[in-house]
Amino acid sequence: MAPAAATVWGQGMPFHTPTALPLPLAESSIRSFYEHRAMHTLLDNGRAVANPQGLRVDVDAVPLMVPHGVTRSTILIAGIPYLHKTFRQSGTVRTNSGFGDAVLMVRQTVLAADFIKGNRRMVLFAGATLPTGETESDSGPLPAPLRLGLGTVNVLGQAAYSYVNDRLGLHGALGYTAATAAKFGVRIGDRLGYDLAFGYRLLPVTYRTLHDVTVAGYLEFDGTVEQPATRSGNPLANSGGHTLSLSPGLQVIPVPNWALEGSVQVPIVRQLRGTQLAPTWSLSLGVRTVLYLFGR
């Protein structure tokens, strides 16, 4: 139930969708946000069913992402979330808090065909999530809803494309994550993530100066197709499926190197295999800044 790396670690101006926008050489950016993710809906093969045990999972996450430009076209990205999970079942409430799985990625620009007032770029990501999140206690494996990580190294690859023309922006990304091993006898299913974001600059209509306050709205579609988990090669019944969320968001840039942003995710497709708790809604509020510390 850990958030997919491709969607939690979204980079760039839309909240969840990775972008191909530039970061200066030898400069670092910091991004962090608070996200509450509610999973209160019990589905049976995609249809809502009664939830007599009152199963609910709530995740509060605060990720920290630090990209750094190492060459004009290459960025290294490191990140880790702090998680607080709450699991309710039959009136019992259990919680677990701590750092989740860390992520390390390289982003390489493979296309840069910019024009006046606009960008046309494509980047490739490659990296891995590391099993730094707790998965067991002194008495044995934690229940899956309370695990802070996946317990294995997961490799990931992603491509992102950005087209920005004055007030309009279009960003798309396609990523794949695969587990490299099983944990507690279960191998997490491979995951395909896809994102599409439309952005529109609400203010200003035209820039007078670089320091004009910018307000932009975004509408994102963030989807995940996950293969079932397997035990000894046999797929587990209540795992895997396809989810797609609609994510409207707003971003304010009060000064050129700070952005304040927020987004709500509402699931519009929840085709999950078997009986599973499904995402109900999520809310994210965050900031990002570029630190000009090391540039020549």
Add this chain to the structure above:
Amino acid sequence: MSRRRVGRSAVVLLAGLAVAPAPVRAPDGGPRLAAAPAGGGPQRVTVTVTGLSCPFCAYGLEKRLRRLEGLDSLHIEFQSGQVVLYLRDGSKVGDQELRRVVQDAGFEARKIERAPLPPAS
């Protein structure tokens, strides 16, 4: 004036025309001005940059340009993609350095135009 002096003057004139920088029109469409090479008097340098689509992306370019020696002021115009720099007398900022700074910020300098300014009185 003797023929020799006229001939000598003509040679000097022709030599001067050959080495003088080609006159160009000022970026704002003003009267033709002699292009000023780096290291000359005060100048207005206009750099056309592609990819300037938002302040968050362009701020890095402004920060790097502000570190240039001899810079008096600069202004980034999003609508035209132009960065206008005012260089002080004696500034040695050349086109190559400008292109490097723009590229280090993640963008591309498509065109660089220079126009001399009258020296401060």
